[in-house]
Amino acid sequence: MFRRLPDAPVGTVTIAVDGLEVPARAGETVAAALLAAGVRAFRTTGVSGAARGPYCMMGVCFDCLVAIDGVGSRQACLVPVREGMRVETQRGRRPVEP
Amino acid sequence: MTAEFDVAVIGGGLVGAALAWGIARARQRVVVLDEGDVAHRASRANFALVWVQSKGLGMPEYAAWTKRSSDAWQGLAQELKQSTNIDVAFSRPGGFTLALSEAELEARAHMLQRLHNQPKMVRYPYEMLDREALLKRLPRIGPEVVGASYCPLDGQCNSLRLLYAFHAGMRQLGAEYQPNHVVHAIDYHDGVFVLRNSRSAVRAEKIVLAAGIGNARLAPMVGLQAPVRPQRGQIVVTERVERFLEHPLVTIRQTDEGAVMLGDSQEEAGLDESVGLGVTAAIAGRAVRMFPLLKSLNVVRTWAGLRVMTQDGFPIYDESSSRPGAFLATCHSGVTLAAAHALVLAPMIAAGSLAPDLDVFSARRFDVQTAA
Numbered sequence: 001m002f003r004r005l006p007d008a009p010v011g012t013v014t015i016a017v018d019g020l021e022v023p024a025r026a027g028e029t030v031a032a033a034l035l036a037a038g039v040r041a042f043r044t045t046g047v048s049g050a051a052r053g054p055y056c057m058m059g060v061c062f063d064c065l066v067a068i069d070g071v072g073s074r075q076a077c078l079v080p081v082r083e084g085m086r087v088e089t090q091r092g093r094r095p096v097e098p
Numbered sequence: 099m100t101a102e103f104d105v106a107v108i109g110g111g112l113v114g115a116a117l118a119w120g121i122a123r124a125r126q127r128v129v130v131l132d133e134g135d136v137a138h139r140a141s142r143a144n145f146a147l148v149w150v151q152s153k154g155l156g157m158p159e160y161a162a163w164t165k166r167s168s169d170a171w172q173g174l175a176q177e178l179k180q181s182t183n184i185d186v187a188f189s190r191p192g193g194f195t196l197a198l199s200e201a202e203l204e205a206r207a208h209m210l211q212r213l214h215n216q217p218k219m220v221r222y223p224y225e226m227l228d229r230e231a232l233l234k235r236l237p238r239i240g241p242e243v244v245g246a247s248y249c250p251l252d253g254q255c256n257s258l259r260l261l262y263a264f265h266a267g268m269r270q271l272g273a274e275y276q277p278n279h280v281v282h283a284i285d286y287h288d289g290v291f292v293l294r295n296s297r298s299a300v301r302a303e304k305i306v307l308a309a310g311i312g313n314a315r316l317a318p319m320v321g322l323q324a325p326v327r328p329q330r331g332q333i334v335v336t337e338r339v340e341r342f343l344e345h346p347l348v349t350i351r352q353t354d355e356g357a358v359m360l361g362d363s364q365e366e367a368g369l370d371e372s373v374g375l376g377v378t379a380a381i382a383g384r385a386v387r388m389f390p391l392l393k394s395l396n397v398v399r400t401w402a403g404l405r406v407m408t409q410d411g412f413p414i415y416d417e418s419s420s421r422p423g424a425f426l427a428t429c430h431s432g433v434t435l436a437a438a439h440a441l442v443l444a445p446m447i448a449a450g451s452l453a454p455d456l457d458v459f460s461a462r463r464f465d466v467q468t469a470a
Contacts, residue, residue, distance in 0.1 A: 046338035
């Protein structure tokens with residue numbers, strides 16, 4: 001499992017992941033917060049349905065896609081957490097809005 | 099001199115691969131000489147439509163040839179699935195061309211009327227739909243869409259898998275594929291063609307030039323001509339989303355795996371394969387006006403490729419009179435015409451001559467007539 005480094009930022013914020021409150025540290029990314037909270041599969045793919053999670057953590061692999069505040073397929077490793085942020089993991093192809 | 103192959107096909111893109119597969123299927127010994135990654139591959143820029151409506155204004159025989167291919171496509175897809183287990187995802191739900199203004203809709207109706215009024219025009223149904231009628235079939239169109247043309251023959255496929263299936267299939271049928279094999283010279287001795295580059299020589303009794311833009315360079319080596327030019331097309335692709343669009347549109351389609359392809363430009367840009375923000379923005383802007391739901395999707399890729407254009411936009415099929423056994427095939431719509439190439443043209447080449455009804459596609463049509 002992932003553990004935070006001892007010198008990780010200390011301020012705390014709370015985000016919602018699939019409707020559940022998850023504590024996070026100010027300044028860390030959504031991907032870091034989810035990994036620290038034990039979330040491994042951020043999404044499943046649109047073709048085979050295989051589980052996917054962060055691979056590169058630097059914006060390249062596009063495997064950490066989640067919906068953030070209603071906007072789908074955002075790169076969790078590039079977005080810093082914010083108090084009250086709503087994060088949803090994704091299942092397969094995401095729906096289009098009406 | 100003996101030839102080690104019955105037929106050498108120069109070009110391993112969609113046209114060359116479809117012909118090689120069809121010729122190998124006719125039990126000929128086939129070799130495919132493919133230029134490699136330096137080639138300006140038109141197959142990169144295609145939109146994967148199997149498209150009938152609107153084709154053939156100025157040459158009704160092309161409309162008939164297109165329809166013939168469209169009609170044979172389901173059989174081709176089934177045969178490829180059975181023999182290679184590759185599903186090329188062909189569907190033929192009918193296609194739309196949307197209009198964003200009354201003027202566009204009127205121009206479209208007028209063009210289709212002229213197309214279908216041509217003498218010798220092949221008969222097939224199409225409809226002009228006003229907004230109300232269109233909403234019943236495409237409920238998610240935007241408020242600016244005023245109507246559309248519709249043709250039940252239009253379809254689509256997964257063109258990457260199509261190319262892969264032809265390659266897998268031709269190898270199954272015994273064809274040999276030689277990548278990175280550019281052809282520098284074509285000699286002809288006693289009924290045998292010798293295709294040379296600095297490393298090797300390949301001997302074949304018949305040859306097919308299917309090298310796209312490269313045909314312009316190769317054709318004169320066997321007494322033919324191929325006045326073709328590159329035309330740049332840019333395409334925008336979104337992330338995969340839930341299915342919302344069964345029907346192909348001429349500039350928007352949703353792939354079998356859920357991605358939305360937006361296209362496509364037609365630009366005269368020489369050999370410049372670069373992608374330009376101005377053009378892709380215009381493509382995306384128009385697409386969002388047609389389907390507003392597209393505005394929330396992420397674009398994952400844009401690309402440009404060079405397609406093959408003749409002066410009149412129609413294909414060239416030719417055989418050499420000075421070098422019997424040398425054939426040439428070049429076209430813009432390698433996906434739509436794949437079934438005609440694989441199942442109709444390839445057997446003709448295997449048998450040694452093109453049928454007279456293909457005469458109209460000869461590049462001789464570009465020759466200035468001699469005065470009487």
